[in-house]
Amino acid sequence: MTKLKFSFSFLKKLPDHEKKLTFSTLLTLTRIAISPVIVIAMATFNWGVAFILFCIAAMTDIADGYLARWLNERTFLGACLDPIADKLLVLSCFFTLAFVQSPLFSIPLWFVLFVLCKELILVVGAITLYCRKGHIEIHPTWLGKVTTVVQMGFIIWLFACYFFNWIPVKTYYSMLGIVILLVLSSLVQYTIIGIRQLQK
Numbered sequence: 001m002t003k004l005k006f007s008f009s010f011l012k013k014l015p016d017h018e019k020k021l022t023f024s025t026l027l028t029l030t031r032i033a034i035s036p037v038i039v040i041a042m043a044t045f046n047w048g049v050a051f052i053l054f055c056i057a058a059m060t061d062i063a064d065g066y067l068a069r070w071l072n073e074r075t076f077l078g079a080c081l082d083p084i085a086d087k088l089l090v091l092s093c094f095f096t097l098a099f100v101q102s103p104l105f106s107i108p109l110w111f112v113l114f115v116l117c118k119e120l121i122l123v124v125g126a127i128t129l130y131c132r133k134g135h136i137e138i139h140p141t142w143l144g145k146v147t148t149v150v151q152m153g154f155i156i157w158l159f160a161c162y163f164f165n166w167i168p169v170k171t172y173y174s175m176l177g178i179v180i181l182l183v184l185s186s187l188v189q190y191t192i193i194g195i196r197q198l199q200k
Contacts, residue, residue, distance in 0.1 A: 025078040027064040031057045031085040035092050042096045051159040058152045086148050093155050105172050118187045125194045143189050147182040154179050
């Protein structure tokens, strides 16, 4: 318990403006709230609803970052919640797609576990870095942003396939391969960044 309190004691040292709820942070929270609704729509085969809600969630991902910069509302709270919202949205959809019984193609379970392991490795690495250095600098890279965008685009495309009963198998495997390559590349990049911070 002592280590846990020490690890999160820095939250008390943050100025109030870093912990306040801004409009951009509310958009991030909206994305978190929409995620379980999308999962329910997928589980009940309401692909049109899932498609629309996911598009709205994806737009909040674009809008919250833009507004945070434009309105100068960048906060520590927003910086922490934004990647959590993205991972929750993408992983919950991938998990559901892996277990939904569809006459079309579905996401293989090994792919979902691969993406999950990547996120767990990054979380463990970040915690380790913080415990070793006493601080941590987390900045999303362009590769990380592209990976998230492509994953969201892949999910939107799958929803469209389910709704319109499309079965473009070659496109499916091509997109799956691209996502795997990007996820692996971003893992390597963030690992290198973490090692460099550890060596400073």
